[in-house]
Amino acid sequence: MARDHDHSHLSATELRVRALETVLLEKGYIDPAAIDLVIQQYEQKIGPRNGAKVVARAWVDRDFKQMLLGEPAQTFASLGYAGMQGEHTTVVENTPTLHNMVVCTLCSCYPWPLLGLPPVWYKSAPYRSRVVIDPRGVLRDFGIELPSDTEIRVWDSTAEMRYLVLPMRPSGTEGWNEEQLAALVTRDSMIGTGLPGLASETAP
Amino acid sequence: MNGAHDMGGVHGFGPVTPEANEPVFHAEWEARVFALFLASGRAGQWNIDMGRFARENRSPADYVSKSYFELWLAGLETLLAERGLVSADEIEAGRSLREPKKVEAILQHGSVEAIFARGRPTERPATVPPRFRVGDRVRARNINPTTHTRLPRYVRGRIGVIEQLRGSHVFPDTNSLGQGENPQWLYTVRFDARDLWGPEADQKLRVSVDAWEPYLEPAGQSL
Numbered sequence: 001m002a003r004d005h006d007h008s009h010l011s012a013t014e015l016r017v018r019a020l021e022t023v024l025l026e027k028g029y030i031d032p033a034a035i036d037l038v039i040q041q042y043e044q045k046i047g048p049r050n051g052a053k054v055v056a057r058a059w060v061d062r063d064f065k066q067m068l069l070g071e072p073a074q075t076f077a078s079l080g081y082a083g084m085q086g087e088h089t090t091v092v093e094n095t096p097t098l099h100n101m102v103v104c105t106l107c108s109c110y111p112w113p114l115l116g117l118p119p120v121w122y123k124s125a126p127y128r129s130r131v132v133i134d135p136r137g138v139l140r141d142f143g144i145e146l147p148s149d150t151e152i153r154v155w156d157s158t159a160e161m162r163y164l165v166l167p168m169r170p171s172g173t174e175g176w177n178e179e180q181l182a183a184l185v186t187r188d189s190m191i192g193t194g195l196p197g198l199a200s201e202t203a204p
Numbered sequence: 205m206n207g208a209h210d211m212g213g214v215h216g217f218g219p220v221t222p223e224a225n226e227p228v229f230h231a232e233w234e235a236r237v238f239a240l241f242l243a244s245g246r247a248g249q250w251n252i253d254m255g256r257f258a259r260e261n262r263s264p265a266d267y268v269s270k271s272y273f274e275l276w277l278a279g280l281e282t283l284l285a286e287r288g289l290v291s292a293d294e295i296e297a298g299r300s301l302r303e304p305k306k307v308e309a310i311l312q313h314g315s316v317e318a319i320f321a322r323g324r325p326t327e328r329p330a331t332v333p334p335r336f337r338v339g340d341r342v343r344a345r346n347i348n349p350t351t352h353t354r355l356p357r358y359v360r361g362r363i364g365v366i367e368q369l370r371g372s373h374v375f376p377d378t379n380s381l382g383q384g385e386n387p388q389w390l391y392t393v394r395f396d397a398r399d400l401w402g403p404e405a406d407q408k409l410r411v412s413v414d415a416w417e418p419y420l421e422p423a424g425q426s427l
Contacts, residue, residue, distance in 0.1 A: 013274060014231070014233045017233040017237055017240075017277060018233075018236075018298075019295050019296075019297075019298035020240065020277075023298070024290065026299060026300035027290070028310070029247060029290075030240065030244070030311070031310055031311060031312050031313055034239075034243055034310075034311045034312055034315075035239040035311075036239075038238075038239035038243065039235040039236075039239050041316070041317070041320065042238070043229070043235070080321065083320050083323045084323045087324060087325040087326065088325065088327065088371075105210065105212035105356050106209055106210055106256075106356060107259070107260070108272065117228055117238075121220050124217075124221075125211055125217040125268060126217040126219060126221070129211040132212045132411050133212070133397075133400075135406075138220055141220040141221070142222060148408070151408045152406070153410050154409070154410070154411045154412070155392075156411060156412060156413045156414075157414070158354045158414045159354060159414035159415075161370055161390070161392070161414045188222070193220075
């Protein structure tokens with residue numbers, strides 16, 4: 001990582017974090033290799049492709065979908081997606097008449113094992129303040145206009161329950177395999193601010 | 205606490221601005237703070253609810269002026285100082301000025317994947333039966349503790365319906381104060397938007413929170 005920069009180019013915050021890490025290291029409170037590995041896990045391994053695979057499988061496998069909706073904790077545990085910040089994850093299904101959206105108005109709760117770390121907008125004041133009172137306005141910020149008779153359900157993650165939206169399978173994908181389908185599943189479609197196949201964001 | 209972190213329904217923050225091809229971290233220091241916060245938790249000097257309170261317990265102006273990971277940094281500094289692990293003067297000096305305190309554990313490279321895969325489940329055996337059943341009408345209590353709570357202001361005093369029973373979970377209000385896990389039944393409580401925001405609200409909107417039993421009281425039968 002970029003640890004060889006000239007200090008004069010670093011912001012006050014960068015310098016402070018570096019100082020803090022040095023003190024923690026000198027006191028023996030941290031293993032630097034562990035710090036690097038934690039970052040590597042969330043930059044490279046734990047991200048929305050995990051959730052996309054689950055969604056795609058639910059689209060093609062009726063038994064799996066039933067398990068996912070009925071026994072989400074056991075299902076995610078068996079898939080290895082029940083770790084940190086995904087200990088109690090449940091799945092909420094979109095239908096032609098119901099659209100689900102997930103937020104943490106109090107901070108940033110988010111199903112890490114399935115989606116990785118949340119994007120900045122999810123943690124931001126505009127989203128946290130507005131989605132519980134004006135979700136259709138928020139959806140317009142994402143370029144989405146739902147029919148006015150579509151019911152919207154917002155799940156505020158105020159406890160350790162985490163929510164994954166199971167979006168509707170796009171029409172015209174009959175006969176597609178799981179891998180092709182997973183490529184349509186965007187991160188935002190699993191939060192409820194996007195629809196599958198609308199890749200306005202490209203997930204890592 | 206009635207802090208700036210409790211944002212549901214606040215006006216004036218402007219539009220949501222998604223970023224295309226967003227990186228996981230926008231700067232190296234954000235990644236370091238994130239990992240340092242999680243790793244420092246292994247010292248066993250605080251729990252997740254104390255960690256959350258350390259991030260939110262500040263003046264509204266301070267809270268909204270800090271970026272997300274600046275809040276994590278500020279929270280971590282507070283926790284480390286309060287527990288006598290690292291003092292502000294040591295951060296200023298950029299080196300340790302005192303003997304380290306004995307801690308429970310440190311996060312080792314070899315245990316990272318196992319610890320993160322295991323997570324920290326918060327469900328605990330219940331000692332009493334749940335007070336409410338699915339379909340019950342409940343009122344979110346009008347409480348205003350100055351300490352940590354997970355009952356957002358926008359539902360306090362409002363009537364909703366018990367939609368799901370989620371098991372018995374560690375209670376943040378006591379856990380954040382070091383007063384024990386004190387497990388309580390947790391419910392998903394669904395509110396009609398008009399009961400939260402008035403008759404002009406979106407008629408097709410419903411909002412739920414996950415609320416521990418002490419946050420709720422019976423609201424009687426539907427009229």
